[in-house]
Amino acid sequence: MTTDNNTLLEVRHLKKYFPIKGGVFQSTIGNVKAVDDVSFTVKRGEVLGLVGESGCGKSTTGRTVLNLIKPTSGEVLYNGVNIYDLSRSEMNKYRTKMQIVFQDPYSSLNPRLPIYEIIGEAMLEHHIVSNKEEMMNKVFDLMSKCGLFPEQAGRYPHQFSGGQRQRICIARALAVDPEFVVCDEAVSALDVSIQSQIINLLKELQEDMGLTYLFISHDLSVVKFISDSVAVMYLGEIVEMGSKDQIFNNFVHPYTEALLSAAPSFDPRKRNNANRIILQGDLPSPANPPAGCRFHTRCPFATERCAVEVPEIREIEPGHSVRCLYAEERAAKRAAQ
């Protein structure tokens, strides 16, 4: 992993542990390893999809990358600069380059402020515009870019529907001219017909403005549609990472395989598929992950070795990394088929 000109963001060995407090004196009695040694790179102008089930650490990763949560250890290089080394005011400058869009369009907007202020406040704050007049012009621009009517700039959040609110959130994130946007389940809370509108909007904006996304979602079909490359997380670790084609068509890790086959097919004639893998059991707690390979408790192909040996994530073909003891064998078997 070398930083070249094409790399916008490089995450190295990122760890975030949340202490579990207990006992009379609230001492730390354990750690929830929400993100445990995660490394990845995002190329400029690309979309990296981050998929996984709830509690796998994908949202924590997104927020830690933006320095909204302080990491336990690790580095995040943005254009080659480690953002965790920056002073407060230097970090504040970087804030304009990296933005986030949240899942819940209802709690993401302050109900007390009119839309123009919600979108425009950061512009004044960062002196992107010099006066209110300029700010309003830019707000209008952004609103029409995001499919809102500028005439509605004076309204308050409660007068908008969920989909429109999400457009407002996107406009707010774009107000500071960012290069990199974390979309944290940005379309998950929306109705089906609205979801596709927002996905299209995100894709349009990405192409027009040359944005780079870290697209966090549990929905594989959405990730497949929007991403250029994909990382799959399980219990705080990345288990497989590669281009979209590698993950969706040449997947190697058993968890990726299970996730893909668990997603209900859109074709009613394909149901009762015999090859379908249904994982047994529940997600183990990230406070107490299984020894050995973290997936071995649910893995249909687990061997005794998996319970003991911790697999390292390694590249099995250019750009395709897998964390499985049997990665090479499984890849060879797939190729043979």
Place this chain on the structure above:
Amino acid sequence: MTETNTNKPLLEVKHLKTYFHSRNSTVKAVDDVSFEVYQGETLGIVGESGCGKSITCMSIGRLVECPPGRYEGGEIILDGEEILSMPDAKLRDIRGNKLAYIFQEPMTSLNPVFKIGYQIEEVLMLHRGMNKEEAHQAAIQALDRVRIPNPERVVNDYPFALSGGMRQRVMIAMALACSPKLLVADEPTTALDVTIQAQVLDLMNELKKEIDTSILFITHDLSVIAEMADRVMVMYAGKVVELADVNTIFERPLHPYTRGLIESRPDMSTSGTRLNVIPGNVPDLSDLPEGCSFSPRCAFCCDKCRAGVPELVEVEPNHWVRCYRPGGEDLDN
């Protein structure tokens, strides 16, 4: 695989109207909805938030809070008995016995202060007249049936000790404890992770074969419908807009809304630069447009659509559509 039953339906809903009244507006949450569920089949109801799918299913067990809700008309006939006019005592006997529910939130559907076993036993003692010991054994069996490991131990657990997927299994066990004729599942897997959802859906399909219960399956997720349903009913703004068997719905949808929903989905098998979208917003039920409720978002909308409300018509055998121009008639040339 879905030969439509010609025998008498298990559940018949005729012209059901459930409205919500507030001081200055009336929300027609369910507006003249009719459908049947046959013995052993799964009818899927699909639609977006506020389309009336949940209220429809709540109405079947008269679970809508009145007021503000009111059943303005229609009939619900379950196994030969009319539910809307039934006395309360009789209805209580039917709920849980012939008719059982599973809801979206397994967290809030179980009482946190009672043991899992007790909550199942209660249902059995009430409806099956079992004594404590029989009910306890039956509860263990019920948990075993939904593939819960160590049912003897889980009956003595409290709900918080179980994960979301396990709780949903307990809910299913409880719902099926009295072998109901109709199981109403309202978004039962929406709160669950993909791999857990696959487990629960798989379990429901297996159980359906085992005990021959009819299922009314409500969801916003078309792919879950594709997985589960024999027939599908699509709802929009309180009305049924399309009703057909599952293959027809996915292969030859005729209502523009159904087509839009299916085409707008970034499916696993498609990959392009843009998704097809349905423009506009999900309608506000207290402020519906004139004419067809879907007309402002419809690509095929004509003057007729803006003027009058179309009827639900059987355009081909067993395929009902509420549209003046099903399949974009007169426009595709």
Place this chain on the structure above:
Amino acid sequence: MTETRDEIIRKSTKEDSYWRGVWRRLRANRMAMISLVILILIVLSCIVVPMLSRYETYEVIPGAANQKPSAQNWLGTDKIGRDLFVRLFYGGRISLGVAVAVTALECVIGVVLGSVAGYFGGIVDTIVMRISEIFMCFPFLMICITLQTIFGKSIRTLILILAVLSWPGIARIVRGQILSLREMDYMEACRALGISNRRQIFTHLFPNVLAYVIVYATMSMASVILTETSLSFLGLGVSPPTPTWGNLIQEARNLTILQNKWWYWIPPGTMIFLSILCFNILGDGLRDAIDPKMQK
């Protein structure tokens, strides 16, 4: 373009702002509006009556002790011949004044400590909350008596004592609000946008907390009036001859007066009852009007 923009800003501040919505919902609540009107009337008459009355508050009318209500003395006179009508409203000034002062002071202490605890969290939060718990454990009357003996009996001491003893309530509400607001995604968005701490606090946190403080303050007015009354009745409040509603009732504290001289205690009793009831109803109304759950 310029025109529409100005229009938008003007409209936004006029039509649909949050506080307009609150006011609209409050106006729809008839009981709350009646209470508000009654309270305004009470306050106005407390201000105006002592100014217009022909008698002074402490003026003893010669040979007119223990008079029944009459054309000269609308609510009669007390046992040394002071006009009870003017004393009732002057007493109202003191009672309401104490209530306003205590509430204001209590809210300032409570909001500051509560926001500090909620915003900074951690050890600061623990310290502030433990202190508030200690304050809530004090036996109220004993502390009152002790402090009054130490610092001397005056209205100012009374206000200070009441405020110092009652701030934990509002502090806890503010802290709870801030803790839950901090979890809102829009606060996270502020941090992500690099909005300054000052703006975060004053534009995003404070207005959201303010609504709850207003509701609490309204309710607190009622409870301070009641406390002051009880203290004065026990002789621990404002010392006579200064009239307060509590002191006026205190003067009626014997059986003959209670049975035969209704004008000693019914008017101040009614004022206390009315004002407390109105403050409580108004507070409830405000809470309903402010509650975001009522908002679509």
